[in-house]
Amino acid sequence: MDALEIARWQFGITTVYHFMMVPLTIGLGLVVAVIQTMWHRTGKPEYLRMTKFWGKLFLINFIMGVATGIVQEFQFGMAWSEYSRFVGDVFGAPLAMEALLAFFVESTFLGLWIFGWKQLKPAVHLACLWIAVIGSVFSAYFIIVANSWMQHPVGVEMIDGRPVMTDAWAVFTNNTALVAVPHTIFGALAVAGAFLLGIAWYHLWRRRHDGIDTVGEDGKVVPGESDIPGRDRTDHAVWIRSLRIGAVVAMISFAGTAITGDLQGKLMFEQQPMKMAAAEAACHDGTGFSILSIGNVGSKNCDDIVALIEVPGILSFLAKGDFTTEVKGVNSLIDQYKADYGTHLPDNPIYGERAGKEIQYVPVMEVTYWGFRMMIGFGGLAAVAALAALWLTRKGTVPASRGLMRLAVFGILAPFGANAAGWIFTEMGRQPFVVAPNPDPSGIDQVFMFTAAAVSPGVSAGELLTSLVVLTAVYAVLLVVEVKLLVKYIRGGVVAAMPELAHVPVDENEDATPKGGGPGKPGDDVLAFAY
């Protein structure tokens, strides 16, 4: 492997990893904020317990997103210095704004939320969480604005061979970003929904298994009490409510991702037709959507691919909203790309050993074809499972089946898979460009950059390999640690996140009354310790 390939693997691995933590942070943050609001409104103890329990898991995950996010910002300069030089005038601004306007808010107010349970008035404390969560949504917006500019450059003019920002409004309201942001937020909520659903299912199952909850003759649950701290009737309410919230969130967010994804697809057929043709492994022009194609979809030779099951008209619908418009296939697009952007890379040292080589305009089709299908498949699977879960739990608890419980727990992974597959599809589908040309005939179509020209010329393959190995190893170790901690706290149940349940008998609202209660007594300066 040469420097370029190592740098690409590194960016791919670190980004996909970072984006396992991020959707859970965004989605779970929103859910916890809603739950704490419900506690604030109603004062019901189950909502406080839910806030503490899901809040604890949120924090264990949040810190990993923070830790791996710094790598992302540094990586542009470290490994992709030519890219940074080329796009800096327009690409740096959203990154800087993300830090200044969003991430500061997120980190500072989350610190206040973690430590401020007793220091702040309940309403202020709740507001801190909302501000942090809204900050995380703005973070997503700014990052996606940056990414969308790579997918669809707008608002710039070429001056001295570099794109220079001339219209910030166009950059920050790029239509690519405006559909990608809600798509991403819904994707994040899908992750949170499945997370709540799977874990709550486990606890309801556990309560039945341990004989705490029983099922009456009418099939309805009879919640019980045990003498273990925290495993009382309120505990049942915690889990059944979490499960319902999770299932509803998962279903709504699937509908949201489907609608925004459809809009995004229609845009992509215009903005990056090759990506969408490759998503279909559609070699020839046509209207059909492939359910299953055989042969070697990764083959550069389109004749190797046979669409086994094809639904006529669907591809046209995805692209244009009707069932008859012919959608261009890979073969006719190749000629168009060659005519517009050249057949060979320029003979410039910036391309390293690739200088003067023929340009491969078709992305790796195994990845785009299967990535696209995994994204939709995993997302749909999670939505169907959520619907089934609502039906199965209509009588107030889960079936006693251990197999179903396992399915619900492993189902947590499905939306993670959909998120990862979606990003891999859209990023690899953009190749061979790092900044894909905008085919709009306004003259902007000469703003593009081949990935082969983006890597740092001064950094050796050895250095890149070192960082690839080090970061992958560190990430692998930390993934094991994070999952272990999550599992420990999940198994521990609410009392793990609320040790006071084990000591103070019952009224857990006593020390933090949501209504009318002020902050701690004057002189009561004990921090609500988190560390």
Next chain:
Amino acid sequence: MELLPTIWFIAIAVLWTGYLFLEGFDLGVGMLMKSFARNNTERRVLLNTIGPVWDGNEVWLLTAGGATFAAFPLWYASLFSALYLPLLLVLVALIFRAVAFEYRGKVDNPRWRARWDWAISLGSLVAAFGVGAALGLTTTGLPINANGDREGGPFAWFSGYAVLGGLAVVGFSLLHGLAFLALKTDGDVRHRARRWFVRLLPVLLLPMAGWAVSLQLISGEVWTVVAVAAAVVAAVMAWNFARTGAEGRAFLALGTFLLLGSASIFGAAFPVVLPSTLNPEFHLTISNASSSDYTLGLMSIVACIGLPLVLAYQAWTYWVFRRRVSHAHIPEAHNFLPAIAAKALAPKD
């Protein structure tokens, strides 16, 4: 002279100074986890002084990096790619440190805690040294060619200035951490921190003073030399305040030392942002490394709105958590048993 690039040079100097001022003490407290704190309770006192604020402080680093990318993309690209391996170390250090803060108390087991304590100590040390080395080198020069790329292999960046800059930030952070502990804790920890501060100040500030003075020898101007002299006065005052028990003033005087020191360093470097040690023609300056005036103007508006807000709500955070932390406030570690496993052990009352 270009107005907007000059303003952005100052803005980036301010961001780095803000980073060193704020994260400086939490890096210092992190480094003191092993050497200063004597037992687990003391370590928890240390951690909880910085607990609510360290993450907000670290965002100053991201903002400094992001602002450099936006305002001076060529500076960002050349500096970060030239320092590939040292910045990799900084990243790994920051990752472990951040995770350690959050995970250390999540399992009640001395071996678990000891591991994360090392992660916090070493992570803070390596991050401080690496950031210092990078800043030291961007003010004194790297072997970059006409395109801004490093020549001479993965370690060509190494020079005495890397060590000097690294030690400067490590030394300052340790001292700043001690000043912060004296201000934010009570009892034995507070008094010990003050004693260490008084005893160690001359040694710990020496490298930063050395860095500032060398820059004056290279490209100093009258006002930057005056700033160095004023910084030395501030250091002496910090020492005197700490000796007489005025912890708040000692902390502020040390902050003034940083402010003046940093002004003298960036001021002397101006208008060069990254000198080339190969050829003065390859120097990156505020004119040849900056973004367009349009982008800088946009960023100026954003910074004028964003930065005062950040300062306001971060100041409010410090106000909310203004009370001193001491032994008495540390509750017992809650050794929760997973509810399910606890079934057999549950107290029957």
